[in-house]
Amino acid sequence: MPSPLRLLITGNQGYIGPIATRLARMLGHSVVGLDVGYFQTDAIDNKGASSPDRQILRDIRDVQPGDLDGIDAIIHLAGLSNDPMGELNPQLTHDINLNSTVRLGTIAKECGISRFVFASSCSIYGAAGNTDALDESAPFNPVSAYAVSKVSSEEGLLALADQNFSPVFMRNATAFGVSPRMRFDLVLNNLMGWAFTTNVIKVMSDGTPWRPLVHIEDISRAAIAAATAPREAVHAQAFNIGRSDANYRVRDIAEAVGKQFPTAKVEITGETGGDSRSYRVNFDKATNNLPGFEARWTLEKGVEEIAQWLAAGRLKNSSFDSRLFIRLKQIKHLIDQGEINDQLRFV
Ligand SMILES: NC(=O)c1ccc[n+]([C@@H]2O[C@H](COP(=O)([O-])OP(=O)(O)OC[C@H]3O[C@@H](n4cnc5c(N)ncnc54)[C@H](O)[C@@H]3O)[C@@H](O)[C@H]2O)c1
Known part of the structure; x- marks a missing residue:
């Protein structure tokens, strides 16, 4: 059992952050x-x-360095956290996701904080198509400003690695699951929202792209494992976070949702849209070599969890695609209300 740490979790008020905080505590x-x-x-x-x-x-x-007083390790989740958010203003994505990450790493290193766990993403594999499942040595093929920011952040942090500073790169699969800050802009959660609200499971593509899925509690468990593992197990290493038996085509995810909502109709719109991502990922490295990590959630368990949340009336009177649950809509709302400016700074 690793000794207790004082963790800084950035982005703790997002989707994953509250779950990581709860688990860490x-x-x-x-x-x-x-x-x-x-x-x-x-x-x-x-x-x-x-x-x-x-x-x-x-x-x-x-x-500022003072923000890091007394901290033993950092789990860095804050940022513009998906492709649509990243496209809002690619220069800002570069600034918030890349420059701030490398700056935070630099300050952490100067403050003597040796462990820096970075929330990267399988999005860096991009439009990989029908290849074998990709392991951590696969080439990057980012297809969005968001994914580019994750590749460059890994590179920037890696340049800081030395015997006193160990960045660890968590290449998370697409998340699902229930959080106090619930989201419906992720594929499984979104299809559940459609099914529950309209009895139509609306797949906004031809359903063929591959998406590995992972529960937010497993993402959190992995991040905490990386923060507490012995240095030699994680120093300057990347880990794909998910499970090798959880690579799905979007149409298979729709089918799993359909089992929960048997009267719902699956509608494949066939749109090509702007999202060309498709990748199958091998998650064996984290399963076998990240001490203390084990992915516990399956797609089926996640479907049940989200269905219970919906059935309990947790949408309240809001639509699943309102700004309460869609990140980009909330950011646009804050801009429209004049609460944040075009640099996404509070005014
Ligand atoms: N959800 C996923 O499917 C997924 C998959 C792979 C990787 N990730 C990564 O995990 C991390 C967390 O994801 P999430 O789903 O919880 O995202 P989220 O958008 O729900 O939460 C991000 C949090 O960061 C904060 N934030 C944004 N910009 C900030 C800034 N300039 N300063 C301080 N705080 C800022 C937001 O207020 C928010 O609370 C992100 O880095 C994301 O890229 C997420």
Whole structure:
């Protein structure tokens, strides 16, 4: 059992952050959260077990060494966190996702914090097509500003690695699951939202792209494992985070949703859209070599979990595709209301 750490979790007020915070605290670690608060206006607040011991409300672009006082390790989740958000303003994506990440790594290193766990993404494999499942040595093929920012962040952090500083790159699959900050802009959650609300499971593509899926609790478990593992197990290494038996075509995900909603009709729109991502990923390295990590959730368990959340009336009176649950809509709302400016800074 690793000794308790004082963790800084950035982006703790997002989708994954509250779950990572809750799990870390359950495991006996203490958590300082750092977040700018784009989603604080949500009706749903993260209280109780998923809130940190201490909250810093700060833009990641403005982090100061003093923010890292007393911290043993960092789990860095903050950023513009998916392809549509990344396209809002690619220069800002570069600034928030890449420059701020490397800057945070540099400050951490100067402060003597040796472990830096970075939330990267399988999106870096991009439009890989029908190849064998990709392991961590596969070439990058990013197809969005978001994915480019993840590749460059890994490279920038890797350049800082030395005997006193160990960045670890968590290449997470597409997330699903229930969070206090629920999202419906992710494939499984989205199809569940469609099915529950309209009895139509609407697949906005031809259904053939491959998407590996992973539950947010497994992402969190992996990040905490990387923060606490012996240095030699993780130093400057990348880990695909998911499970090798959870690579699905989108149409298979729709079918799994259909089992939960047997009267719902699957509608494949056939749109090509702007998203050319398709990749199958091999997750054996984390399963076999990341101490303390094991992916526990399956697609079927996730479908049940989300169905229960929906059946319990947790959408309240909002639509599943409202700004409460779609990140890009919330950011656009804050801009329209004049609460943040075009640099996404609070005014
Ligand atoms: N959800 C997924 O499927 C998935 C998959 C792979 C990787 N990831 C990565 O995991 C991380 C967390 O993802 P998530 O789904 O929780 O995202 P999210 O958008 O729900 O949460 C991100 C959090 O970061 C905060 N943030 C954004 N810009 C900030 C800034 N300038 N300063 C301080 N805080 C800022 C937001 O307020 C938000 O609370 C992201 O880095 C994302 O790229 C997510």
